[in-house]
Amino acid sequence: MTDFDDDRSRDIEEELQEIRGALLGDTIAVLSAAEPICLRPTSTVGEAVQAMLGKRQAGVLIVDGEGRLTGIFTERDVLRRVVGVGRDVATTPLSAVMTPSPEALSAGQRVAYAVHCMSVAGYRTVPLIDADRRPIGVVTVTDVIRWLANLFPEAVLNLAPGDAIKHPERIDAG
Secondary structure, eight states, rough: OOOOHHHHHHEEEEEEHHHHHHHHHHHHHOOOOBOOOOOTSBBHHHHHHHHHOOOOOSSEEEEETTTTTEEEEEHHHIIIIGGGGOOOOOOOOOGGHHHHHHOOBBBBBBBHHHHHHHHHHHHEEEEETTTSOEEEEEEEHHHHHHHHHHOHHHHHHTOOOOOOSSOOOGSOOO
């Protein structure tokens, strides 16, 4: 083993420690959540789909008269609750096909908790709300994956095929 290999191994181990810290410490605020599309329960599925297409988002948030989150309507809902059962997109109100009272997170919660919620419940889209339950953003699985990809150091990403991290026994799996 050369001094270069020792230095490279040490650099990778330090970077992995930083990743571990980010995984346990970063809050949802670092994910660059998208601005939410908010509609009323009386809006139609067709209006929601057009808004989703226009903003390239996977869902819309349903809000009451005070702007508080009351529901969510996603691509899955279009398939399962609308098209899959033959509803008319032009006349079906979101109130009839939305998921009411969705779980929502705050920007101050940890990314690890968002990942847990997405994993356990199968969410791909999670609303972010303020203390008054008003939507402030939307976090998606894509946001989490982008964040994870940015955590990995270049040294790890550039390992040659078949190459291994030196001293993997020192890496704590959690």
